[in-house]
Amino acid sequence: MGRIFRAATLAFFVLLAPSLADDDRRVVLDRATSQDLLETGKILLVGAKDDEQRGRALRLMELAAAAGLATAANELGRFYLAGGGGIAADAGKARAYLDQAIAAGNSYSGIVLGQVLIRGEGLPQDVPAGIALLDAQIPGGNVAAAAGELGRLYLTGGGGIAADAAKARAYLDQAIAAGNSYSGIVLGQALLRGEGLPQDVPAAVAALAAQIPDGNVAAAASELGRFYLTGGGGIAADAGKARAYLDQAIAGGNGYSGVVLGQALIRGEGLPQDVPAGIRALKSQIPDGNVAAAAGELGRFYLAGGGRVAADAGKARAYLD
Known part of the structure; x- marks a missing residue:
């Protein structure tokens, strides 16, 4: 709460108060921490009413990134992937800031960059580079998100990379073990339909049912309900289920x-x-x-x-x- 209050105060006095002289603005900025600058920029960006205020907000975040704050570089990289509020997307800035964040130790930026390279969203598609980035995050503990993305990729392949059932299953199992319950839904659907993996209906039913206690009720129960209307793969239809x-x-x-x-x-x-x-x-x-x-x-x-x-x-x- 104290950090948010400082950031909100800084946003008002440095950027909004019309009576504050430029020299005074610089004094306050010099005393602010890079985290203060980031939080102030985020607050102002959300409430910006015109391009001038949006520009000021981004400049504060850029100052924080220039000071070496990895989370600031991550925020800017993700912002420039899509742009917003009248600011255009910028693939060059997005890639530069995400690379900066990764180099500074922000592993989440590695997940983001890997995903967008695989999907071609915000950056030109480069599936091999995306795979390498995601694989690099797994030893650092970002197993759930990285392995989940890789498992989904290998179910279908794409971008010059062939589908690989063995890799898909291994990555999805790894993601599930790390707590990525959505990967349990993906695995259950693939096994149930025989899409990307050999059909194994009993294993699919077990995988989907296992997600319900973890809170993924809607997707897992829907898939199971539709399955039991007709049955299949050696399991009979069951109206009650x-x-x-x-x-x-x-x-x-x-x-x-x-x-x-x-x-x-x-x-x-x-x-x-x-x-x-x-x-x-x-x-x-x-x-x-x-x-x-x-x-x-x-x-x-x-x-x-x-x-x-x-x-x-x-x-x-x-x-x-």
């Missing part, structure tokens, strides 16, 4: 599971038909933004009706529109 997992996913905020549940109940596919419940499930998704899929399903249903609910041309047209 399908309904339980879909309800769990919906409660966890996965709106798509509400659409899936509504469709299954209306059509009687994978679950006993219950048209009124299916309609309610679909309607409940529309206020949450799942308009296209939910309204489309309801519109098609009302064209013909079914399950003791009559066709309704007015509702059909309204939902389809």
